[in-house]
Amino acid sequence: MKFCSDCGSLLEFATPAGDDRGRFICRGCGAIHYQNPRVVVGCIPEYEGRILLCRRAIEPCYGKWTLPAGYLENGESVSACAVRETREETGACVDDLTPYRLFNICHINQIYFMFRGRVADVGEGPGKESLEVRFYAEAEIPWDQIAFRVISETLQTFLRDRRNGSFPFGIGDIGSAIGQGIS
Amino acid sequence: MKFCSDCGSLLEFATPAGDDRGRFICRGCGAIHYQNPRVVVGCIPEYEGRILLCRRAIEPCYGKWTLPAGYLENGESVSACAVRETREETGACVDDLTPYRLFNICHINQIYFMFRGRVADVGEGPGKESLEVRFYAEAEIPWDQIAFRVISETLQTFLRDRRNGSFPFGIGDIGSAIGQGIS
Numbered sequence: 001m002k003f004c005s006d007c008g009s010l011l012e013f014a015t016p017a018g019d020d021r022g023r024f025i026c027r028g029c030g031a032i033h034y035q036n037p038r039v040v041v042g043c044i045p046e047y048e049g050r051i052l053l054c055r056r057a058i059e060p061c062y063g064k065w066t067l068p069a070g071y072l073e074n075g076e077s078v079s080a081c082a083v084r085e086t087r088e089e090t091g092a093c094v095d096d097l098t099p100y101r102l103f104n105i106c107h108i109n110q111i112y113f114m115f116r117g118r119v120a121d122v123g124e125g126p127g128k129e130s131l132e133v134r135f136y137a138e139a140e141i142p143w144d145q146i147a148f149r150v151i152s153e154t155l156q157t158f159l160r161d162r163r164n165g166s167f168p169f170g171i172g173d174i175g176s177a178i179g180q181g182i183s
Numbered sequence: 184m185k186f187c188s189d190c191g192s193l194l195e196f197a198t199p200a201g202d203d204r205g206r207f208i209c210r211g212c213g214a215i216h217y218q219n220p221r222v223v224v225g226c227i228p229e230y231e232g233r234i235l236l237c238r239r240a241i242e243p244c245y246g247k248w249t250l251p252a253g254y255l256e257n258g259e260s261v262s263a264c265a266v267r268e269t270r271e272e273t274g275a276c277v278d279d280l281t282p283y284r285l286f287n288i289c290h291i292n293q294i295y296f297m298f299r300g301r302v303a304d305v306g307e308g309p310g311k312e313s314l315e316v317r318f319y320a321e322a323e324i325p326w327d328q329i330a331f332r333v334i335s336e337t338l339q340t341f342l343r344d345r346r347n348g349s350f351p352f353g354i355g356d357i358g359s360a361i362g363q364g365i366s
Binding site: 001002003004005006007008011018021033034035036037038039071072073074075076077078079099102104106107109111113128169170171173 | 184185186187188189190191194201204216217218219220221222254255256257258259260261262282285287289290292294296311352353354356
């Protein structure tokens with residue numbers, strides 16, 4: 001971020017009067033350009049005990065398996081986003097959405113909001129963002145081929161809760177992988 | 184949004200290849216500038232059945248009563264944000280945070296994420312964003328002086344759930360007030 005999106009002047013990074021942290025401030029018009037975390041919304045699409053995963057056709061993690069998820073758009077509710085992303089990435093329609101998990105991913109300025117959902121219709125198969133889609137029973141999940149840690153953690157928590165017969169809403173943290181040897 | 188924050192060139196609003204909605208695209212360097220909802224995090228600070236409200240010292244809704252809440256910052260977890268905003272706006276320290284409610288406010292591209300919390304220490308009173316703070320019993324809440332509809336709805340839901348003795352996490356929608364006669 002170098003130029004003001006309102007007037008095109010150069011920005012400086014400084015703490016505005018009355019604030020307590022640095023912001024990008026325009027040297028021309030004085031506009032303050034705040035930067036805030038983005039929200040990713042996803043879904044665990046389930047049908048008769050199996051979970052619908054999709055294999056990524058895009059980077060990062062091309063070829064790895066994931067749950068459908070993507071950025072919340074302006075004007076969109078979180079539930080609508082979960083339904084849209086599931087349809088776009090797996091072709092399937094989900095209903096009976098239940099909020100399930102929020103993950104802070106502070107080092108990349110994201111929060112993930114995951115729903116549980118019931119596959120109502122498998123639809124026409126994967127969209128352009130997926131190479132293939134497949135229903136996985138618990139024992140079949142390809143743990144060494146899961147795209148992101150937030151997805152592994154969501155799946156592990158879900159399977160544990162399913163064994164316990166209860167799915168309380170909860171919050172988790174995904175830390176930076178630096179020094180942890182995990183991706 | 185008129186100029187590219189990366190290179191300062193003019194932006195155009197068009198649908199990028201492979202996308203399905205309009206974005207701000209730079210005519211110079213081709214950067215796509217996505218716009219996404221911002222997250223506001225807040226808290227219902229409770230102590231022995233009373234709720235800590237603060238009276239706004241800033242616009243909008245100067246002089247009206249509200250729950251502590253504010254924008255989630257980059258690098259910050261939602262729980263840390265709830266604690267920080269409560270401290271900044273009421274002076275109080277909260278602990279025992281429990282996720283309680285998410286509100287979609289699609290017409291202003293915000294989502295609100297509200298916690299319940301226990302006031303552990305009342306601290307040194309209101310910060311510069313509040314004129315005063317006060318603990319309210321249910322019967323004392325100044326319903327006609329509450330700053331925002333999302334705050335009224337949070338309080339009403341909380342009081343209803345408290346009567347039922349159960350606080351399930353849930354999602355609500357705050358629609359545009361246009362045509363509804365409500366602010």
